[in-house]
Amino acid sequence: SYELTQPPSVSVSPGQTASITCSGDKLGDKYACWYQLKPGQSPVLVIYQDTKRPSGIPERFSGSNSGNTATLTISGTQALDEADYYCQAWDSSAGDVFGTGTKVTVL
Amino acid sequence: QVQLQESGPGLVKPSQTLSLTCTVSGGSVSSGGYYWSWIRQHPGKGLEWIGYIFHSESTYYNPSLRSRVTMSVDTSKNQFSLKLSSVTAADTAVYYCAREVAVAGTLLIDSWGQGTLVTVSS
Numbered sequence: 001s002y003e004l005t006q007p008p009s010v011s012v013s014p015g016q017t018a019s020i021t022c023s024g025d026k027l028g029d030k031y032a033c034w035y036q037l038k039p040g041q042s043p044v045l046v047i048y049q050d051t052k053r054p055s056g057i058p059e060r061f062s063g064s065n066s067g068n069t070a071t072l073t074i075s076g077t078q079a080l081d082e083a084d085y086y087c088q089a090w091d092s093s094a095g096d097v098f099g100t101g102t103k104v105t106v107l
Numbered sequence: 108q109v110q111l112q113e114s115g116p117g118l119v120k121p122s123q124t125l126s127l128t129c130t131v132s133g134g135s136v137s138s139g140g141y142y143w144s145w146i147r148q149h150p151g152k153g154l155e156w157i158g159y160i161f162h163s164e165s166t167y168y169n170p171s172l173r174s175r176v177t178m179s180v181d182t183s184k185n186q187f188s189l190k191l192s193s194v195t196a197a198d199t200a201v202y203y204c205a206r207e208v209a210v211a212g213t214l215l216i217d218s219w220g221q222g223t224l225v226t227v228s229s
Binding site for chain 1: 144146153154155156158159167168169170171203207210211212213214215216217219220221222
């Protein structure tokens with residue numbers, strides 16, 4: 001099976017930069033997506049194809065993917081960015097694989 | 108803008124079959140290039156992909172659930188469905204239906220339902 005590992009939590013002060021990592025074997029050979037999940041709401045795609053932002057997603061969200069690690073970066077973090085974030089990649093043997101999830105707290 | 112809405116019993120007894128339906132509006136389940144998925148989130152846990160159906164009859168299931176999962180499409184009602192057999196308390200979760208699209212050789216989820224809580228309990 002294929003696994004993606006994320007840190008359980010990340011804390012950031014308003015206006016600062018939050019970085020969330022997602023680690024998996026040769027993840028850089030796949031495309032990574034990132035989803036934002038807030039309580040009581042449906043997940044929202046914030047990054048796809050490693051670096052691309054869907055329409056309507058603020059520019060402060062950016063992504064990268066190389067080697068075994070994909071990273072979601074939130075620049076100038078705002079209180080409304082407080083949420084759980086999940087990476088996701090597609091594997092030919094396992095199908096869709098989600099990361100373990102990271103809770104971002106804006107202090 | 109496609110919208111998805113899950114429906115089905117919120118309470119299922121152990122050993123029985125969980126059945127959920129997703130109604131699609133603003134788009135067609137017959138549209139090519141889309142994969143119709145089910146994803147769940149156990150209470151306080153992460154997201155788990157259950158599987159998807161595409162081309163109205165082709166399926167791809169999570170290997171860990173494959174023996175208990177069946178998905179189908181009803182094009183006349185523009186719906187797709189999930190059946191999960193022999194459920195236990197470990198299947199208690201919020202179940203989401205979703206639409207995936209192929210981009211550059213991979214899949215991404217561009218639309219999600221609101222999610223529905225299914226509790227397995229006697």
